[in-house]
Amino acid sequence: MASNSNTQDKPIHCNIKNTVSLLVGDHKHDFSSGCKMFDVTFPNVINPEIGEIQFKNYYVAYLTIRAKFRSPDFNGQTGDLKWRTCVRRFKMMPDPHSEDGSHSYFYLNRKHFNFDIVNLSTLRFILHQPSPIWKDFKLEDLQFFRTSQAFKPLNLPSWLTAPEETTTEDQASEKPKLPGVPDLDALSAHLQELWAMAEDVSSNQSTVPLGRYDVDGCYDVTLLSYT
Amino acid sequence: MNDDCFMYGNDHQVQVLQAMKTMELYADLMETAQKEVNKSNFKLTDLQTSIELMFNDKGRNGTLKNAIYKYICIHAAKHSEVPIDHLKDPISYVFKAQQSWEKKIMKSLNSMCTELNVPLARQRTEKEQKEFSQMWTALGADGPDFSQIRPVYAPKDFLEVVTSLNNVNYRSANNNGFNLWGIIQIPLKNRTMDELRIQFNEMSINQWQSGMDDEQDIFQEIFHDDRIKLGQKVIASKLAPLACEFTKKGSSISLRGDLWCQMLGIKIDDVDVLYYEKLKSNVLQHELLIDNLLYKDVKLTATNDDHYFVFEDFLYQVLLPFSRDTVVLRNLLENSTATPARSFIRGKVGMEHFEVYYPPSGVIPFHGFAMYVSPLCYLYKEPIKLYYVFRELYMCYFFRLHVLSTDPQGILSLSQLFETLLQTHEAELFYHLKSVNCQPLKIAFKWLMRAFSGFLASDQVLILWDRILAFNSLEILSVLAVAIFTFRKTNLMKVQTYSAAEGVLADLTTLQVLPLIQLSLFCK
Structure with a gap:
């Protein structure tokens, strides 16, 4: 599935800058403030627009994303650069003191953003980890996509997702009475039977294993393999 | 994981639907729907409504609901784009530890093979098959010599693996960091006592409990008879969630067998009988080294136990086919962190087509494995029913007790739940035991791993x-373990050595579980 969707949309080329830890006092004291930040720029992209941000968490409890972008152009002139908060304190570990969510994959898309990210200049990631029990925290495998991949068409049949969309009237009116043709209801019943059989065969093809463990009746095994 | 779920959206629905399609029930419903559609008075225009109506009408609704309920109980939502390793267990160091533990087991099995000069599996000759088939119902009578066979691992070995788990990103006690008193040094999220109280609310003291209150003469008539009547109604309804609700307050002896089947969704039909017979013929065809391990285990545990020795032959009739059941394997592959061992057919090493799982079920038994089956022998007298109930129980619950994972129902979380509860609510006791170098989990671990089977009296x-079935949770095991420590506190406070503490907790057969659980959950 993953490779499939990636081919549709390649990650946007970006430049992830070094992470800066927030310090209190001078550098001599090993004081963990529980807050880090890093910037992401998109040097080779004209008018970057972001629809989805993917990453794997590594012990970050809360994430805030701020975006620096140009206000809309006025008469061809570029506007001022402005910071706005795009995602505010998004909770990734429900309990920062325990492992829950510490390694989870996250897919942030438009429904998590406070506004559409267009005309972007810089994205600033602010990472919070209030619990002192973790030595380090960061984001891994950070990727940006132009469009969100979460909203791909679902494999659910329409009757399960669609509300009452009755087509009864259409169907009824579409049934002209043709001379010389056998009773349509009877015909359709038979056709349905045929269809159902075909459906049955195609849906039950390979999903149910036969429960065989041997190869051609042979199960002579000497030692386990370590691969 | 819950936090991930809200982002997964409809993926779960898709998974449920796909799983449904592989079920026999799907074909059944399809067939009924087809029959209905083919009736002469059927109108194509109201296809959807009339089929929905039909499913609601004829009690099929219940079967469908049961199937979905069960699926959701077992399977968590999975995101389709997350790598497969991550799905097995999101916390990678736990998954790696499980893999290296499996490798250790494999090495031990291999070295046993080499030492004894026996293959892992071989085909029986026809004469052997015939002999074995005749002995089927009395396999315990005169088995081969098992003196050379030793269990691959025991709870003690597994405890070592569990306690050696270490998160490199965690400031633990020996790292000038945070000091948990116990030996599990992984901060997993566990339920607090208050959360447990809410979860097990139905077990509270102000509620009648089967298995405790019905044993007193005065209440016999007013309580026990009412429960039986209600229980029969529940069984008649054939609904799994209803059976769970009822069993939260216990099931009486006469109804237990049926209620468990209902909760686990077991209905023995011809296909099931046929499938069991197929497994049996598989046992006849091939002899596995695993068989010897199972024999040895039964001899060491159940046969030595006053409560269970009579069931010895039954146990073989369940355990041997179980080791050949690939349904179990599939379940392990899909729902656990386990990666079952593999091997090649002799002479075909390295050829992909000849790679097989060993054993076919993927389960390598440990010392005490037979005790997962033994108590069930009191419930079912037919080996087939016994087999399916055990298989379901294993696939829903017991595999979690000997596989490393961060699953809140897994042995790791249960062990930690035990330690945190004990540390929070019996701090004095925990501190004393720790100071005389007797970590409580070292004693309680085997109870948890065997779900107390063989330690408590069988009833x-x-x-x-x-309660495990009714609340769909193994956490009650940790609660009971804490309760037992609390109950024997006075004696435990006096011990000065590990063996003395072990002695205090050696015999649990006199304990009544319900009052103990109530004591630790609701009396503080």
């Missing part, structure tokens, strides 16, 4: 397992 094990 008490069933009363306990009632």
Whole structure:
């Protein structure tokens, strides 16, 4: 599935800058403030627009994303650069003191953003980890996509997702009475039977294993393999 | 994981639907729907409504609901784009530890093979097959010599693996950091006592409990008879969630067998009988080294136990086919962190087509494995029913007790739940035991790993397992373990050595589980 969707949309080329830890006092004291930040720029992209941000968490409890972008152009002139908060304190570990969510994959898309990210200049990631029990925290495998991949068409049949969309009237009116043709209801019943059989065969093809463990009746095994 | 779920959206629905399609029920419903559609008075225009109506009408709704309920109980939502390793267990160091533990087991099995000069599996000759088939119902009578066979691992070995788990990103006690008193040094999220109280609310003291209150003469008529009547109604409804709700307050002996089947969704039909027969013929065809391990285990545990020795032959009839059941394997592959061992057919090493799982079920038994089956022998007299109930129980619950994972129902979380509860609510006791170098989990671990089977009296094990099924949770095991420590506190406070503490907790057969659980959950 993953490779499939990636081919549709390649990650946007970006430049992830070094992470800066927030310090209190001078550098001599090993004081963990529980807050880090890093910037992401998109040097080779004209008018970057972001629809989805993917990453794997590594012990970050809360994430805030701020975006620096140009206000809309006025008469061809570029506007001022402005910071706005795009995602505010998004909770990734429900309990920062325990492992829950510490390694989870996250897919942030438009429904998590406070506004559409267009005309972007810089994205600033602010990472919070209030619990002192973790030595380090960061984001891994950070990727940006132009469009969100979460909203791909679902494999659910329409009757399960669609509300009452009755087509009864259409169907009824579409049934002209043709001379010389056998009773349509009877015909359709038979056709349905045929269809159902075909459906049955195609849906039950390979999903149910036969429960065989041997190869051609042979199960002579000497030692386990370590691969 | 819950936090991930809200982002997964409809993926779960898709998974449920796909799983449904592989079920026999799907074909059944399809067939009924087809029959209905082919009736002469059927109108194509109201296809959807009339089929929905039909499913609601004829009690099929219940079967469908049961199937979905069960699926959701077992399977968590999975995101389709997350790598497969991550799905097995999101916390990578736990998954790696499980893999290296499996490798250790494999090495031990291999070295046993080499030492004894026996293959892992071989085909029986026809004469052997015939002999074996005749002995089928009395396999315990005169088995081969098992003196050379030793269990691959025991709870003690597994405890070592569990306690050696270490998160490199965690500031633990020996790292000038945070000091948990116990030996599990992984901060997993566990339920607090208050959360447990809410979860097990139905077990509270102000509620009548089967298995405790019905044993007193005065209440016999007013309580026990009412429960039986209600229980029969529940069984008649054939709904799994209803059976769970009922069993939260216990099931009486006469109804337990049926209620468990209902909760686990077991209905023995011809296909099931046929499938069991197929497994049996598989046992006849091939002899596995695993068989010897199972024999040895039964001899060491159940046969030595006053409560269970009579069931010896039954146990073989369940355990041997179980080791050939690939349904179990599939379940392990899909729902656990386990990666079952593999091997090649002799002479075909390295050829992909000849790679097989060993054993076919993927389960390598440990010392005490037979005790997962033994208590069930009191419930079912037919080996087939016994087999399917055990298989379901294993696939829903017991595999979690000997596989490393961060699953809140897994042995790791249960062990930690035990330690945190004990540290929070019996701090004095925990501190004393720790100071005399006797970590409580070292004693309690084997109880948890065997779900108390073989430690408590057999009727008490069933009363306990009632609650596991009803609440769909193994956490009750940790609660009971804490309760037992609390109950024997006075004696434990006096011990000065590990063996003395072990002695205090050696015999649990006199304990009543319900009052103990109530004591630790609701009396503080």
